[in-house]
Amino acid sequence: MLRQAIDSYLATHNYNRIDLKAVLFDMDGVLFDSMKNHATAWHEAMKRYDMHLSREEAYMHEGRTGASTINIVSIRQRQREATEEEIKEIYQTKSEIFNSLPKAERMPGAYELLKQVKACGLIPMVVTGSGQKTLLERLNRNFPDIFKAELMVTAFDVKYGKPNPEPYLMALQKGGIKANEAIVVENAPLGVRAGVAAGIFTVAVNTGPLPDHVLLDEGANYLFHSMTEFSEKWNSFYQEYK
Numbered sequence: 013m014l015r016q017a018i019d020s021y022l023a024t025h026n027y028n029r030i031d032l033k034a035v036l037f038d039m040d041g042v043l044f045d046s047m048k049n050h051a052t053a054w055h056e057a058m059k060r061y062d063m064h065l066s067r068e069e070a071y072m073h074e075g076r077t078g079a080s081t082i083n084i085v086s087i088r089q090r091q092r093e094a095t096e097e098e099i100k101e102i103y104q105t106k107s108e109i110f111n112s113l114p115k116a117e118r119m120p121g122a123y124e125l126l127k128q129v130k131a132c133g134l135i136p137m138v139v140t141g142s143g144q145k146t147l148l149e150r151l152n153r154n155f156p157d158i159f160k161a162e163l164m165v166t167a168f169d170v171k172y173g174k175p176n177p178e179p180y181l182m183a184l185q186k187g188g189i190k191a192n193e194a195i196v197v198e199n200a201p202l203g204v205r206a207g208v209a210a211g212i213f214t215v216a217v218n219t220g221p222l223p224d225h226v227l228l229d230e231g232a233n234y235l236f237h238s239m240t241e242f243s244e245k246w247n248s249f250y251q252e253y254k
């Protein structure tokens with residue numbers, strides 16, 4: 013199954029092999045179990061402005077900018093884009109609700125997987141659209157001795173963000189590696205789209221409520237149902253790259 017996925021990737025991109033050197037991890041929904049809170053915050057915030065965004069739909073938009081998400085709902089329901097002030101206000105409300113919820117825990121299986129990746133001599137990198145100022149400190153507290161500050165891509169590094177391939181292309185640049193020397197680990201449809209568009213073998217980890225096909229339809233090369241499953245199967249997974 014994985015062998016076929018790798019062969020099909022190699023054929024599509026005209027590579028002889030994947031010479032694995034780095035694993036590029038998305039953060040929300042992959043390293044932290046934070047998507048439930050984002051989905052709840054979006055749903056509740058929109059409700060306060062008489063607009064409807066279901067929790068499940070929030071997962072579909074994961075990775076989009078706040079303004080873009082708000083406009084999609086506004087156009088659908090009010091046949092017009094939201095004004096600058098509305099966007100600011102709604103996004104502020106969403107952030108306040110999010111911050112009032114209990115802090116998201118480490119995703120089960122994530123640290124176990126990261127330790128194995130590192131033990132194999134591979135470089136773990138974080139590629140996130142998040143712009144939290146305490147991001148590195150939080151990563152280091154939850155995943156000691158895994159990440160390096162200079163090998164992270166955050167909201168501060170990019171202009172477009174996912175689903176544009178830019179963040180992943182920047183990660184390759186920062187790591188000094190080529191597209192066939194890395195894999196991407198993503199939980200969201202738009203994140204998968206970004207990894208695939210960057211020409212990198214993209215592993216979807218379906219940690220949310222969306223059906224698997226939504227991630228596979230975006231071009232995910234392989235899929236696990238949880239980070240725990242990925243961690244438990246890491247050894248046999250990595251063998252296929254040698």
Ligand code: CA
Nearest residue numbers: 038040041200
């Ligand atoms: Ca994510």
